[in-house]
Amino acid sequence: MARSSSASDRRLVWHLGAWLVLVLACSPQISQPELADLGDTLAAYESPRGVLSSDNVEELVATAAQRLRGLSLANPQQLILAVVDDLEPELEARGLVDSTVDERHSLSVDASLRLRVACPGPTHDEPDAGATFGSLNLVTRVDDNALAHVIQGQAHACTFPASEEAASSMLDGDIFLYRYDALSTQVADARFLLVVEGALSTTSAEGTELRNFDARLLGPSLELRLDVGGAEVIAFLDGETLGIRDARARYTCVLETRVCQAGDGATLTW
Amino acid sequence: MRTAKAAGLAAALLGVLLPSRASAYHDQNHGLIDYTAHSLNGGELRLGLFEQNVGIHRYVQVGTETLPWLASLFLRSVAPNVNVKLGLVRSKPFDLSLRGAVYYAYLAAEHSDAAGRGDLWLLPVSLYTSSRLLPWLSVHTEATFTWLAAGAKVDVEELSVRGTGISNSLQLGAMLEARVNPVVAVTLRGRLQPYTSPTVVRSRSGEADSFQLDADAKLSSNLSHVPLNVIAGLALSWKNVNLQFGMGFGNYFIPSFGVPIPGARLVPDGSFFVRF
Numbered sequence: 001m002a003r004s005s006s007a008s009d010r011r012l013v014w015h016l017g018a019w020l021v022l023v024l025a026c027s028p029q030i031s032q033p034e035l036a037d038l039g040d041t042l043a044a045y046e047s048p049r050g051v052l053s054s055d056n057v058e059e060l061v062a063t064a065a066q067r068l069r070g071l072s073l074a075n076p077q078q079l080i081l082a083v084v085d086d087l088e089p090e091l092e093a094r095g096l097v098d099s100t101v102d103e104r105h106s107l108s109v110d111a112s113l114r115l116r117v118a119c120p121g122p123t124h125d126e127p128d129a130g131a132t133f134g135s136l137n138l139v140t141r142v143d144d145n146a147l148a149h150v151i152q153g154q155a156h157a158c159t160f161p162a163s164e165e166a167a168s169s170m171l172d173g174d175i176f177l178y179r180y181d182a183l184s185t186q187v188a189d190a191r192f193l194l195v196v197e198g199a200l201s202t203t204s205a206e207g208t209e210l211r212n213f214d215a216r217l218l219g220p221s222l223e224l225r226l227d228v229g230g231a232e233v234i235a236f237l238d239g240e241t242l243g244i245r246d247a248r249a250r251y252t253c254v255l256e257t258r259v260c261q262a263g264d265g266a267t268l269t270w
Numbered sequence: 271m272r273t274a275k276a277a278g279l280a281a282a283l284l285g286v287l288l289p290s291r292a293s294a295y296h297d298q299n300h301g302l303i304d305y306t307a308h309s310l311n312g313g314e315l316r317l318g319l320f321e322q323n324v325g326i327h328r329y330v331q332v333g334t335e336t337l338p339w340l341a342s343l344f345l346r347s348v349a350p351n352v353n354v355k356l357g358l359v360r361s362k363p364f365d366l367s368l369r370g371a372v373y374y375a376y377l378a379a380e381h382s383d384a385a386g387r388g389d390l391w392l393l394p395v396s397l398y399t400s401s402r403l404l405p406w407l408s409v410h411t412e413a414t415f416t417w418l419a420a421g422a423k424v425d426v427e428e429l430s431v432r433g434t435g436i437s438n439s440l441q442l443g444a445m446l447e448a449r450v451n452p453v454v455a456v457t458l459r460g461r462l463q464p465y466t467s468p469t470v471v472r473s474r475s476g477e478a479d480s481f482q483l484d485a486d487a488k489l490s491s492n493l494s495h496v497p498l499n500v501i502a503g504l505a506l507s508w509k510n511v512n513l514q515f516g517m518g519f520g521n522y523f524i525p526s527f528g529v530p531i532p533g534a535r536l537v538p539d540g541s542f543f544v545r546f
Contacts, residue, residue, distance in 0.1 A: 029468075030470055030472075031486075108489070109488070111485055112485070112487075114485075116483075142487070
């Protein structure tokens with residue numbers, strides 16, 4: 001009888017132990033989104049491998065002018081800054097200051113952030129109640145107290161004001177953003193790489209549309225990657241200055257005179 | 271005069287420490303009931319500074335702790351709690367008990383530009399063993415798993431955040447009880463928290479039709495050491511009156527809640543109750 005009681009007690013202890021292990025194994029966890037690796041694209045902008053030559057300069061400059069003009073009209077910075085403007089106070093409220101978690105409390109924070117933003121619509125005016133202008137669904141993560149540099153997701157017919165008066169832009173497709181610096185709502189401080197697998201169009205008279213492209217938005221300056229024989233050169237628009245960076249030099253180009261001039265004085269004409 | 275006072279004090283101390291069969295309380299059926307597998311016997315009642323219990327059966331003790339009720343005065347909201355201790359094994363040299371408790375608190379705060387309210391649930395489950403190694407020496411062990419859940423809604427200016435948080439921890443404890451006589455026991459108690467789960471906080475903020483942020487965050491402690499303490503003390507048990515006190519060093523574990531406070535310090539310990 002005593003033996004049976006002892007065996008029963010042992011079984012009880014083992015059952016309790018098993019429950020404890022089960023509870024420990026069920027510790028709360030979170031699942032974080034996998035973010036795209038934009039390393040190759042970032043590297044292409046830092047060190048383009050293509051070469052601008054007299055053979056391709058005319059075509060590349062024309063393409064650069066047309067696509068940069070479309071990007072400038074579409075004004076995606078406007079949309080990004082609107083998102084940052086909404087997001088920044090939310091992150092600050094959660095202890096994310098300057099995109100880094102406050103570490104005073106000896107805490108290591110990992111997080112998954114999912115953001116749904118209603119797009120502002122075609123004008124800067126307050127939209128009518130009930131009007132919908134598409135949305136952005138974005139995800140990113142915090143790893144060991146630091147906000148990831150990549151924010152990615154989908155734009156669903158997202159409409160926002162273009163840079164040209166009375167025109168609007170629409171972004172539709174998968175988007176990937178890489179922030180170079182802490183999030184800022186100031187245009188001058190906003191430096192992003194934008195990758196779009198979809199379309200960015202405007203309703204301006206020129207009716208521009210960019211498809212499946214990437215661009216760098218460096219404050220008021222714009223950069224676009226152009227393919228040249230399997231490598232790339234970087235077209236840029238800095239104020240009124242149009243130019244192209246290649247593997248060797250940074251050229252500024254003037255369409256009227258049909259000349260691109262490098263910093264060392266070398267010129268290419270067409 | 272001073273000699274007479276000292277002698278009186280010594281006599282009183284001896285009165286306490288010397289064995290007295292007439293006042294002996296600790297026997298096989300009346301062990302220490304804090305941090306051990308022992309519990310009140312059926313029909314017994316404990317009224318104490320920190321805990322009130324009643325033995326409703328030989329194997330079942332129920333009770334409530336005082337501190338959360340006192341905290342209600344500051345929280346301006348009732349913080350009820352209840353605990354149950356089940357004697358699973360009651361053999362002469364070895365006892366095994368399971369203790370479960372539930373604590374609840376409703377928290378609310380309001381300032382000029384911010385307001386928040388939330389619920390807090392704390393559910394510790396403890397397994398105790400008590401073993402008599404020698405007639406005068408017992409060892410008690412404890413393993414406590416605590417599940418903490420909180421939900422809150424915070425409004426800061428135009429920002430509104432709803433969230434829930436979950437955290438688990440495992441604490442282990444051991445106590446050596448060296449009995450000097452039926453009234454006096456010297457105790458040496460250690461406690462550590464070898465496992466603390468990351469705290470998972472899920473929150474949602476913003477308006478559903480314009481901007482919404484869902485954040486699932488995992489907060490892990492960067493503390494480089496396991497919270498622990500060691501406390502030496504005395505347990506005095508008369509027929510009805512029980513007094514425990516001691517002093518130790520290490521992390522202070524908040525009574526009732528068992529939450530360790532970072533930083534090593536002197537850790538005072540004390541308990542007083544009557545049992546009848």
